[in-house]
Amino acid sequence: MVHTCVVAGCRNRRTPGTALSFYRFPRDPERKQRWIAAVNREGWVPNDGSRLCSTHFISGKQVKNPRSPDYVPSVFTAAPLSPEMKEPGALEILDKQEARVEAANALLFLQGQGRPVVEVQGQERHGEGEDKEKEQQAIVEESASSSLSTDEDDDNSVSESKKGKFAQTSDAPINFDDMLKALKKENQALRESVDKMSLSENSLRNDAEKVKFYTGLPNYFVLETVMWLLAPHMDGMKNVKLSKFQQLLLTLMRLRLDLRNQDLAYRFGVKIGTVTRTVHRMVNIMSSTLVPTAVFWPSRAELRKNLPAALRSSHPDCAVIIDCFTVPFEEPVSRGAQQQQRVLPVSQEAGTTYSLLKYLIGVAPQGVVTFVSRGVLGNVSDKSLAEGCGFLCKLLPGDVVLASRDLDIGESVAARGALFRIAGGYQGEAYGRPDSSPPADTSSEMVSVQRHVERVISMVKQRYAMLTGPVESPFTTASERTSNLSTFDKIVQVACALNNLCISAAPLE
Known part of the structure; x- marks a missing residue:
């Protein structure tokens, strides 16, 4: 697709063999608005196909570091045409040379890497101008590539942010199947670790010592039996935060460890009022359901049989x-x-x-x-x-x-x-x-x-x-x-x- 620069008076376009780069307008609203203001076209709003050529940046490319002068395009006076369309004159070369020297000075000052580059003298413009231009161009490119992020949004390359963690410096192909398996294995390990640290049914199911510590009951089978006896009587309890098992576990922890309501509220991620209501309701249910089942006066025959x-x-x-x-x-x-x-x-x-x-x-x-x-x-x-x-x-x-x-x-x-x-x-x-x-x-x-x-x-x-x-x-x-x-x-x-x-x-x- 052929793109033409949107700057008024700039006729640069992307053609085969061109050395220019063309950039999309930024997605960041604030930076995008600054670009639109720099273009200075009254009533104009860019679309997805709008592009800005690299000649409008001091270093010849956009830079995504807000401290860089090329964070926003700034070269718009007498915008030069591409080499394919027009051969630049001597004055244009000197203006571009001075602009790059200023950019190099600004970059070095921001980075604190040394003294500012000596400004090009007028008498050097014709004899030593080309050597200075090459030297300053090398400084600008080295500084920009070493410390400033230049994630170009150019259509010719994939954005580094899109590559993410799968980006590779070598040309070797990425084995996405192996990567997917590794991620699934890591995800499973994290889930198991979270379940083990949490106070859930899975974390107590195969850990009798944990059940005994938190509930006083000897194993998970007894805890599950108690839950089975109480569950039908908990249907009328409206508590969107805690499940039935969590309500029973919270109450048993209150009795077993004598934890304060604030502590239990932190552990279960609820408010203190929820803990208080849960404990009182569960105690009432266990008193009317569990106590008659487990605390009763045995018959004389049973007493004499097992005396x-x-x-x-x-x-x-x-x-x-x-x-x-x-x-x-x-x-x-x-x-x-x-x-x-x-x-x-x-x-x-x-x-x-x-x-x-x-x-x-x-x-x-x-x-x-x-x-x-x-x-x-x-x-x-x-x-x-x-x-x-x-x-x-x-x-x-x-x-x-x-x-x-x-x-x-x-x-x-x-x-x-x-x-x-x-x-x-x-x-x-x-x-x-x-x-x-x-x-x-x-x-x-x-x-x-x-x-x-x-x-x-x-x-x-x-x-x-x-x-x-x-x-x-x-x-x-x-x-x-x-x-x-x-x-x-x-x-x-x-x-x-x-x-x-x-x-x-x-x-x-």
């Missing part, structure tokens, strides 16, 4: 081993005007004072939690807690209730036709006070019973650090108007249910 050898001879009718434990919380719990008037027990840790919540827990001889009460203020007696939490209703006539210390519930248990036995004295976990010393006839089997509940409680607290407290105040208020259970009461029950799903329960030895 550990330590109790078969001494207490074959043992139904449960009970104890109380406490958890500190930040602010007093609102349980009614009568309870608010009581003096709250406190726990002092590192100079900070906390109130206490007390829970009654029942553990089967096989090592699973079979009963968890709701939390009450720590100054409530063990007897009041046991009689008011619904524990006594689980007992059948003839059942034996074991405890490691005197909970003062013997008469209440006897009223149900059951028998309350103290396995032996030790420092109770709830208060840290020494009880009466063990009787002389305490056997090794009874020593195992003494520490059985303590091991289970410690296991649950170690598995879910949130149970160690102090509990934040939003979790200690009643979660529903129709329920007297706070969100933290449900969290304690959920933690016990999840502990029962683990294979690392603590059976009697």
Whole structure:
């Protein structure tokens, strides 16, 4: 295609054998507007076929460095014709020589490579003009090629920006098939690396240690089973940011590692309010779905069938081993005007004072939690807690209730036709006070019973650090108007249910 220079008065055109270069107008809007202003054609707008010849640049070519004088065409006075059309005169040669000397001086000044080139003297114009012109032309070409980008948009060559990373200096052909395979392999490696670092199903599927660290569950199969139980009840939850699996994982991480909401918000890329709502909703779902499935009172037949050898001879009718434990919380719990008037027990840790919540827990001889009460203020007696939490209703006539210390519930248990036995004295976990010393006839089997509940409680607290407290105040208020259970009461029950799903329960030895 033949192109003609768009400059008014310039008749240069691309013909076979011409040494001129023809350039498109730049794509950059600002630079393009400067070119249009330099052409100075009133009301004229370039199109895709508009070209500007190289004679309108000081160095004879365009330069894409904004600091270069050839970033915008500037040679328009008496634009010379191409050599094929007209032989330039002596005055035109001298004008072009001086222009190139000025360009060389400007380039050297910008680059700081040396002193400016000495200006051509008038007396040298005829004798030494041609030698100076060659010298300055070499300086200009060397400077422009060494430090200034000259990515020409000429139709005769492919732009270097279009070649990109596939450009080669040799004439060897590019094997695009091998390059495509290498890119696919690199892409796959990057995907695997991102999946491994992320908290997704794929990153946990084959990593039991990671599952255990973040959720407290022994392996991915148990986590998947929990997800299968909860998924049908999560359909009504509208959360476009987190998937069902992410909502469960976020909640388990909150219970397991006791991470703050801000930390979880950063990890999952959501707002703090989303984390708070997700945890409360998931705890409610697990409390109504998972707890009845995993925390239940076994039948007498099942208890006797799997009764550990330590109790078969001494207490074959043992139904449960009970104890109380406490958890500190930040602010007093609102349980009614009568309870608010009581003096709250406190726990002092590192100079900070906390109130206490007390829970009654029942553990089967096989090592699973079979009963968890709701939390009450720590100054409530063990007897009041046991009689008011619904524990006594689980007992059948003839059942034996074991405890490691005197909970003062013997008469209440006897009223149900059951028998309350103290396995032996030790420092109770709830208060840290020494009880009466063990009787002389305490056997090794009874020593195992003494520490059985303590091991289970410690296991649950170690598995879910949130149970160690102090509990934040939003979790200690009643979660529903129709329920007297706070969100933290449900969290304690959920933690016990999840502990029962683990294979690392603590059976009697």
